[in-house]
Amino acid sequence: MSATSLSPGMPSSAASPARRAWMAVLARTPRADLEATLAQVLQELPQPVYDWLRPPEIGLAMVRGRVGGSGDPFNLGEATVTRATLRLRADGAAPAIVGVACHLGRDRRRAELAALADALLQMPEHHDAMQRRLIGPLAAQQQARRARRQQDADSTRVEFFTMVRGD
Amino acid sequence: METSPIALSTLTPGFADPVHDTQAVFRTLLDALSRPGTPGVVGDRLPGSSEAHETHEARAEPAAFAALLTLCDYATPIWLAQADIALASALRFHTGAPLVETPAEAAFAYIHDADALPPLDSFALGNAESPEQSATLLIRVASLTGGAPVVLRGPGIRETATIAPAGLPARFWRERAALAPLFPCGIDCYLVSGTRLVGLPRTTEAKVN
Helix, strand or coil, X not given: CCHHHHHHHCCHHXXXXXXXXXXXXXXXXXXXXXXXXXXXXXXXXXXXXXXEEEEEEEEEEEEEECHHHCCCCEEEEEEEEEEEEEEECCCCXXXXXXXXXXXXXXXXXXXXXXXXXXXXXXXXXXXXXXXXXXXXXXXXXXXXXXXXXXXXXXXXXCCCCCXXXXX | CCCCCCCHHHCCCCCCCHHHHHHXXXXXXXXXXXXXXXXXXXXXXXXCHHHCCXXXXXXXXXHHHHHXXXXXXXXXXXXXXXXXXXXXXXXXXXXXXXXXXXXXXXXXXXXXXXXXCCCHHHCCEXXXXXCCCECEEEEECCECCCCCCEXXXXXXCCCCEEECCECCCXXXXXXXXXXXXXXXXXXXXXXXXXXXXXXXXXXXXXXXC
């Protein structure tokens, strides 16, 4: 699997900012949190039935970087990536809903859960419940963790002042 | 063709166990080319239509679809003789292979309607230094039996083998014979029908009775 082969798998609706936001939250959620929270939410929903379009598979993606934002891009190294695509069984004429996950790391189960969550979030009837009970708390958690780290780092901040030398 | 989004909601599923299924299919495809005229079964590894996939079936024969899933990747351009959005989407999604507009650019070609087969010399024949850069054709026939008998001889066949594919235009055998003097350049073919296929490598000499 190469980085370029990932792009055809991304559905066109990936451009929707809301979906991009929840996918970003899912991509940063550890497996244990995702499993526990999703299981709670799924208790109240009918059990989703789905088929794999692409069972979870592990591959490598090249991570590229550039120095200082203006330097030439260079290949930093390869990172393991797990991706999965599933399709919910459609009832009736509505087009079937496809859930996609693409994560750093080698956790197949996590990609499976995230793809399922992505599919459920696209269903109008489940979107609100999923957003409120799954994405909301997880996003808040991540935000809190980030704020805490920032606070820790802030306590070591050193302010440098340049004194104007007087003659 | 390349830039259109893949129709994921109606996409045909690929192999359930890609690693082992493609290995098994590859082995069968290899055997089919090593023993021209002996049918191989490859399409039975795809998920069956019993699994609520009926609405997502590609129009391609299962044998051809399985072979393309096995052989193609981002480095092997595919040409479809008959435009088929479902098959094109499935191949792009599962293999990452580019689809090309002309037969000459293709490494693999699927011809759904054998009557519309373009002249064989419009495909890549390879060149003397790299004869492997030639096209492999998957041609759908109505049936692998019941047509006019064709006697095969050549490497991989002890004496002669006889196949009788139905629904293949007579000019196919003429055009194929015309390419024989170009060896090692040439074109390898698979005749596919349902889940079965017969290999017809460039080394096989075919005589229509």
